[in-house]
Amino acid sequence: MSTSKNISDVIGTVDFRYKLNRTDNSLDIDLKIPIRGITGIFGESGAGKTTLLRCIAGLETPITGRLAVDGEVWQDTTQKISRAIHQRQIGYVFQESRLFSHLNVLGNLEYARRRAVKFQSGNAVEFEHIIDLLDLTHLLNRVPDKLSGGEAQRVSIARALLRAPRLMLMDEPLAALDRVRKDEILPFLDRLHAELSLPILYVSHSIEEVCRLCDHLVVIDRGKVLADGEIQSVLVNLDLPLLAGEEAGAVIEGTIHAYNSEYDLTELQFSAGTLLIPGRFGQKSTPLRLRIRAADVSLCRSRPDDSSIQNIIPVTIDEIQSGHGPYALVRLRAGSDLLMARLTRRSSDQLELKSGDQLFAQIKSVAVRR
Amino acid sequence: MLSFPGSGPLWLSVQLAAVTTVMLILIGTPLAWWLSGTASRLKSVIEAAVALPIVLPPTVMGFYLLILLGPYGSIGSWWVNLTGETLTFSFSGLVIASCCYSLPFAVQPLQNAFEALNRRDLEAAWTLGASRLDAFFTVVVPQSMRGFLNAVVLSFAHTMGEFGVVLMVGGNIPGETRVISIEIYDKVESLQYTDAHRLSAILLVFAFTILLLMYTLNRRWQRKRIPG
Numbered sequence: 007m008s009t010s011k012n013i014s015d016v017i018g019t020v021d022f023r024y025k026l027n028r029t030d031n032s033l034d035i036d037l038k039i040p041i042r043g044i045t046g047i048f049g050e051s052g053a054g055k056t057t058l059l060r061c062i063a064g065l066e067t068p069i070t071g072r073l074a075v076d077g078e079v080w081q082d083t084t085q086k087i088s089r090a091i092h093q094r095q096i097g098y099v100f101q102e103s104r105l106f107s108h109l110n111v112l113g114n115l116e117y118a119r120r121r122a123v124k125f126q127s128g129n130a131v132e133f134e135h136i137i138d139l140l141d142l143t144h145l146l147n148r149v150p151d152k153l154s155g156g157e158a159q160r161v162s163i164a165r166a167l168l169r170a171p172r173l174m175l176m177d178e179p180l181a182a183l184d185r186v187r188k189d190e191i192l193p194f195l196d197r198l199h200a201e202l203s204l205p206i207l208y209v210s211h212s213i214e215e216v217c218r219l220c221d222h223l224v225v226i227d228r229g230k231v232l233a234d235g236e237i238q239s240v241l242v243n244l245d246l247p248l249l250a251g252e253e254a255g256a257v258i259e260g261t262i263h264a265y266n267s268e269y270d271l272t273e274l275q276f277s278a279g280t281l282l283i284p285g286r287f288g289q290k291s292t293p294l295r296l297r298i299r300a301a302d303v304s305l306c307r308s309r310p311d312d313s314s315i316q317n318i319i320p321v322t323i324d325e326i327q328s329g330h331g332p333y334a335l336v337r338l339r340a341g342s343d344l345l346m347a348r349l350t351r352r353s354s355d356q357l358e359l360k361s362g363d364q365l366f367a368q369i370k371s372v373a374v375r376r
Numbered sequence: 377m378l379s380f381p382g383s384g385p386l387w388l389s390v391q392l393a394a395v396t397t398v399m400l401i402l403i404g405t406p407l408a409w410w411l412s413g414t415a416s417r418l419k420s421v422i423e424a425a426v427a428l429p430i431v432l433p434p435t436v437m438g439f440y441l442l443i444l445l446g447p448y449g450s451i452g453s454w455w456v457n458l459t460g461e462t463l464t465f466s467f468s469g470l471v472i473a474s475c476c477y478s479l480p481f482a483v484q485p486l487q488n489a490f491e492a493l494n495r496r497d498l499e500a501a502w503t504l505g506a507s508r509l510d511a512f513f514t515v516v517v518p519q520s521m522r523g524f525l526n527a528v529v530l531s532f533a534h535t536m537g538e539f540g541v542v543l544m545v546g547g548n549i550p551g552e553t554r555v556i557s558i559e560i561y562d563k564v565e566s567l568q569y570t571d572a573h574r575l576s577a578i579l580l581v582f583a584f585t586i587l588l589l590m591y592t593l594n595r596r597w598q599r600k601r602i603p604g
Contacts, residue, residue: 063503091502092510098503104496108518117514121505169504 018076025070033229044206046220054229055209064091097166099176103158105150112146122170156187174206213253217297242344244327255299258343277341300348302370317369382575385559393535396474400482408486434540473545481530489523529590
């Protein structure tokens with residue numbers, strides 16, 4: 007499952023190893039993650055996700071710990087090396103925006119920019135570009151008290167970026183926001199991902215957010231790593247009870263093939279054929295990421311020709327995992343992609359499903375990333 | 377400087393209060409910061425010691441200070457070795473005594489302000505590249521301006537009005553230790569009520585004005601802090 011070993015040969019990595027023993031929080035982690043893209047740190051609350059970020063930032067003192075960013079050692083307790091918090095080139099976005107109430111928005115941004123000047127090697131993105139990226143021009147003279155939750159979080163992200171970080175740490179930046187505000191921020195995070203070559207560690211307990219944003223996924227439970235690797239492969243790992251619930255599902259990548267204006271449907275091509283998805287998403291051959299929830303996939307022995315469901319894909323059963331209450335999770339091969347289906351154990355038994363069976367998957371709905 | 381009967385002592389009081397206030401902010405800020413963040417068992421002991429001057433009779437404080445600062449006291453004898461002068465019955469001695477006497481009036485407002493501060497903001501400042509000292513001056517101090525205003529006003533006003541400790545430690549030397557409160561006492565003793573009236577009125581108006589200013593600013597700041 008771990009693809010990180012090959013990654014480290016090609017591009018830089020962030021390596022960390024932390025041990026922390028507290029009654030409320032323990033951590034025993036040894037990880038290597040790629041220094042590009044967004045790496046999700048997924049787990050339930052209390053799993054140690056925040057503690058891990060705080061260790062990396064230097065806000066917590068671990069019993070033993072080692073942190074190397076792209077080969078540069080920032081912390082090594084065995085050699086008594088530990089960079090002070092303000093000397094670690096990280097951008098930290100907290101759950102709450104933590105804007106300074108005695109400064110206006112511009113003042114908050116300048117606070118970070120002035121202190122970033124001393125770094126030459128960081129991802130120094132231009133001030134105007136960041137203001138633009140997060141759409142802050144009209145907010146610069148406001149005081150933090152007069153910002154909505156979403157606006158405040160955007161300012162806080164911009165402020166962290168202006169610090170010229172080599173690594174961004176985001177601790178559930180959307181958790182304190184309601185649905186509407188979340189949807190308001192997510193496109194900005196997509197833009198960040200697309201336009202900046204800045205590695206981001208993104209802590210979340212929402213599979214939905216993780217599927218939308220992350221390239222790489224680390225699953226943590228009780229301070230220990232359960233799985234890490236590319237998001238596509240981690241999501242279909244049937245041994246992770248954390249990912250086996252109602253939100254279980256797979257992520258696939260495809261490209262836009264055509265748009266049907268009469269029905270307002272986009273035709274998306276992926277390794278196992280084409281999918282019809284409602285709405286318009288861009289020009290032909292634009293890459294798209296889809297999330298397909300296991301609960302939205304049903305299976306048939308023969309190709310149904312009288313179903314209302316449009317997306318029917320030939321699949322082969324890869325593995326079946328029963329034992330999640332009334333449900334069974336089925337991992338399916340579709341071309342070179344993997345999908346998941348969530349059935350009741352009863353229907354799995356009635357269809358006498360077993361590995362290697364060739365079936366048809368009906369996909370009821372999909373969620374599109376971009 | 378205007379010259380009228382009692383203007384010398386008044387001026388001396390202002391000087392004493394100004395020097396004491398500066399000293400108290402310098403000493404009181406780190407002390408209050410430590411008190412506001414520590415989990416040490418010493419905290420209560422130090423807090424009680426700082427608050428002592430509020431409840432202790434000035435004569436008791438003055439008496440102990442007189443012994444400590446006197447030429448045979450531990451601090452006084454050290455000072456004599458260092459400078460060749462005695463601390464008691466001198467302006468320097470008065471400054472030290474005033475600092476002890478007015479300490480709670482600087483430390484308590486500062487400690488309250490620091491405790492009300494959102495310490496999470498500090499973590500944010502550190503991750504943005506601010507060192508501990510940098511973050512203290514750029515986040516803690518500006519967000520604790522009310523505390524600093526209160527500390528300055530109360531220390532200054534309280535030092536202006538002190539009597540008992542000054543009398544015990546400083547005595548009544550014109551130009552050196554004869555401050556305004558002692559001058560008023562002298563005038564009353566020698567039945568010069570006109571002068572006593574004038575000086576008392578000056579102190580009364582001063583004290584009221586400065587407290588009014590403090591409470592007004594406090595209110596305005598409070599209103600500004602509340603969102604909406």
